[in-house]
Amino acid sequence: MNGQVFLARDDLQRLIDVLRREHRQVIGPQVRDGTIVFDTLERAAQLPHGALDEQAPGRYRLISNGTRRCFAWANGPQALKPLTFAPREALWRAERGDRGEMRFTDAQPTVQPIAVIGVRACDLAALHLQDQHFCYGAYADAYYNKRRRALFIVAVDCARPAATCFCVSTGDGPAASAGFDVALTELDEGFLLRAKSDRGLELLDALPTEPATEEQLARAAAEHDAAVAAQTRALPGRNLKEALFARLHHERWKEVAERCLSCGNCSSVCPTCFCHSEGDAPSLDGRQVEHYRQWDSCFTPGHSYIHGWTVRAATHFRYRQWLTHKLGSWHDQYGRSGCVGCGRCIAWCPVGIDITAEARAIVEGEPDARP
Numbered sequence: 001m002n003g004q005v006f007l008a009r010d011d012l013q014r015l016i017d018v019l020r021r022e023h024r025q026v027i028g029p030q031v032r033d034g035t036i037v038f039d040t041l042e043r044a045a046q047l048p049h050g051a052l053d054e055q056a057p058g059r060y061r062l063i064s065n066g067t068r069r070c071f072a073w074a075n076g077p078q079a080l081k082p083l084t085f086a087p088r089e090a091l092w093r094a095e096r097g098d099r100g101e102m103r104f105t106d107a108q109p110t111v112q113p114i115a116v117i118g119v120r121a122c123d124l125a126a127l128h129l130q131d132q133h134f135c136y137g138a139y140a141d142a143y144y145n146k147r148r149r150a151l152f153i154v155a156v157d158c159a160r161p162a163a164t165c166f167c168v169s170t171g172d173g174p175a176a177s178a179g180f181d182v183a184l185t186e187l188d189e190g191f192l193l194r195a196k197s198d199r200g201l202e203l204l205d206a207l208p209t210e211p212a213t214e215e216q217l218a219r220a221a222a223e224h225d226a227a228v229a230a231q232t233r234a235l236p237g238r239n240l241k242e243a244l245f246a247r248l249h250h251e252r253w254k255e256v257a258e259r260c261l262s263c264g265n266c267s268s269v270c271p272t273c274f275c276h277s278e279g280d281a282p283s284l285d286g287r288q289v290e291h292y293r294q295w296d297s298c299f300t301p302g303h304s305y306i307h308g309w310t311v312r313a314a315t316h317f318r319y320r321q322w323l324t325h326k327l328g329s330w331h332d333q334y335g336r337s338g339c340v341g342c343g344r345c346i347a348w349c350p351v352g353i354d355i356t357a358e359a360r361a362i363v364e365g366e367p368d369a370r371p
């Protein structure tokens with residue numbers, strides 16, 4: 001908690017102005033259509049002052065507590081994912097010339113630097129996971145990388161987790177610990193700020209801050225402890241990879257499939273899911289074509305379609321694929337679970353399927369009989 005400075009609430013606009021001065025688009029949380037979304041932010045007054053979220057399986061509601069706090073909610077359906085991994089984008093274009101020759105052009109995006117305010121610890125962890133998927137190795141993704149390098153991140157510690165949050169059990173929250181430029185802890189009278197990068201230190205230098213007092217640090221620590229204690233959901237605390245793969249024939253896969261609509265809401269809102277499909281959109285005259293990719297979900301039948309048949313034709317195979325990948329084989333790919341405990345898949349599932357309850361029901365059952 002050392003090295004923190006205090007910014008008065010009325011000076012929050014200065015933070016936005018400094019970020020905008022460097023030709024960045026500033027994006028921050030705002031209330032839209034009854035939820036919190038990230039959109040262009042010019043004025044601190046646009047932030048969701050007094051908004052609290054009530055979340056439960058299949059339920060999301062915003063209420064107001066009438067305070068001036070602007071980060072008292074936990075999360076909305078959006079994480080950082082759409083800012084770096086575009087929901088749909090062109091990868092390349094091709095055009096047929098007059099003599100039938102084909103010309104191909106790369107369609108890499110033009111990217112404006114973005115500063116995003118209000119990023120939660122779970123979403124920082126999710127961004128790190130998406131970085132591992134998209135940024136490294138022989139097939140680093142140029143489209144993702146371009147957007148990722150343009151991000152400046154202002155994180156916010158969670159003081160009031162939703163009932164669906166379980167980031168404590170995944171080790172990812174509720175306080176931001178890595179992967180940000182500056183992090184805020186909100187107090188009634190303002191914000192404690194700490195920098196994690198040189199760019200973050202430059203931002204703090206440009207703001208009218210003063211040293212945080214011992215009393216402010218103690219209040220922030222008490223809010224953090226209360227946020228940890230408030231979380232009631234948790235993933236089962238055992239080796240989930242081994243436990244899930246030892247129960248691939250558990251009856252619960254079929255039980256959950258009777259409730260699951262295979263709609264893919266869970267994978268859309270999940271900040272770590274990265275599945276996509278690719279397709280071609282030809283022009284009407286047949287001279288041009290755009291090759292695009294768009295988010296897909298392992299819950300769609302088409303996602304496992306290969307060479308004339310659908311590998312995962314039944315919903316219980318798709319749910320099993322999602323859960324065993326997310327909590328199991330992700331360890332082999334990226335050295336950890338693919339779940340950061342944000343709880344979005346619980347709140348935004350139209351039938352309220354709860355990943356923590358399903359994982360628990362399966363791993364607490366008997367393992368499959370060995371052949």
Ligand code: SF4
Pocket residue numbers: 266269270271272326338339340341342343344345346355
């Ligand atoms: S699986 Fe669910 S709780 Fe875990 S990161 Fe994805 S949306 Fe969040």
Ligand code: SF4
Pocket residue numbers: 259260261262263264265266267299348349350351352353
């Ligand atoms: S678990 Fe819920 S959100 Fe996910 S596909 Fe099934 S019904 Fe849709």
